Amino acid sequence: MKKHAVSYAIIRFQPHVETEEFANIGIVLVAPRISYLDFRLETRRLGRLTSFFDSVEATTIRSVLKSYNLELKRIRDLAGHNGSGQSRFEFELSDNAEHLFHALTKDREGVIRFSEIRFAMTDSPKAKLDELFDYYVRQNFAGSVYREGLLEKHVRGILKLRDIGRNLKPMEFTDGLYSAKFPFVEIVQDKPRKVLKPIYLGQDEPSRILEHGNKWLFTINRLKEKMPPDVVVAVEGPKDSAKRRQAFHEAVEQFRVNNIKVVDGRNENELIGAMER
Structure with a gap:
């Protein structure tokens, strides 16, 4: 050609x-x-x-x-x-x-x-x-995996600034067949006490927002017997598009229905409050 x-x-x-x-x-x-x-x-x-x-x-x-x-x-x-x-x-x-x-x-x-x-x-x-x-313009190189990494980095910075990060370590949980790694697990007397997982839910399409939320909802529910009961997800959602915002709110509500705490990953006070309780 x-x-x-x-x-x-x-x-x-x-x-x-x-x-x-x-x-x-x-x-x-x-x-x-x-x-x-x-x-x-x-x-x-x-x-x-x-x-x-x-x-x-x-x-x-x-x-x-x-x-x-x-x-x-x-x-x-x-x-x-x-x-x-x-x-x-x-x-x-x-x-x-x-x-x-x-x-x-x-x-x-x-x-x-x-x-x-x-x-x-x-x-x-x-x-x-x-x-x-x-x-x-659309910055397609900054996909959801990249954006989730940025959110995780942002959360880590806040926790370190408030001197909370010293007791937090990455940890993998498994039931023998299924496993997942979480970046922030609070360890108290050598036992996991609380889990914090940043999740980016601002994907381009509403269906992809719901799919990513459902992926982590499934993961947490599947491994809940192996994890501490106190699980917090720090989320970031879309800033425009009514349909994408609707999908984001539905994904957040599913976490809450399943007794998973949800905080705004970009809100320092919410993050600190959830980790200090």
């Missing part, structure tokens, strides 16, 4: 020029030889923006992105995009895809900025655009 040389830039939201802080919100990509120009812009999952730039009203952020999305569509249409690729017609010099790309990504003042232009080779410009968007 023929390879295409593409140029792309990361679209960034930077409301405070003074601090130079920004968040990646999209990708614009051009394949000059086939006159392909397209973009992807995040307009739905705005929790990361609203929490990071908490001094900017959520309605303002939505309005800016909505307006810019329309502007990008207008520019894409000028290049002749037809939804599945590029229409082939004679371009005016000022309207060809490569010229529009460079005009669009030129450094200028405003809350929407661009990274430096980058280059790649690809069989499919559209697939490459989706891949870049998933990586730089």
Whole structure:
């Protein structure tokens, strides 16, 4: 399959020029030889923006992105995009895809900025655009396993700061057929007294949130005869999407129904309170 040389830039939201802080919100990509120009812009999952730039009203952020999305569509249409690729017609010099790309990504003042232009080779410009968007904006490399690791690291930091972590050790429990390792087990007189397990429940799909919650619910229930009765799960859930939040609340409720304590893994007071009882 023929390879295409593409140029792309990361679209960034930077409301405070003074601090130079920004968040990646999209990708614009051009394949000059086939006159392909397209973009992807995040307009739905705005929790990361609203929490990071908490001094900017959520309605303002939505309005800016909505307006810019329309502007990008207008520019894409000028290049002749037809939804599945590029229409082939004679371009005016000022309207060809490569010229529009460079005009669009030129450094200028405003809350929407661009990274430096980058280059790649690809069989499919559209697939490459989706891949870049998933990586730089949706951060698909930061999957649930990675995020659960970050939550565990955060919890460990809090426990050490409060001088609680010294009596906590990782421990594996098994019934002979099934086993699982828990990162924080309080040991008192050489016996496990309490178990704390950070669980990330902010997966992309509601079904995956429920599946991950059910996995650990099954694990704890299966091994409950081998574990101390005092089990705490420190959870982190999604910050946007009503359906994902609903799935998160259902997963949390299942833990509680099964007499498993649930605390907010990002709330220091809840964590400390659960471990000091």
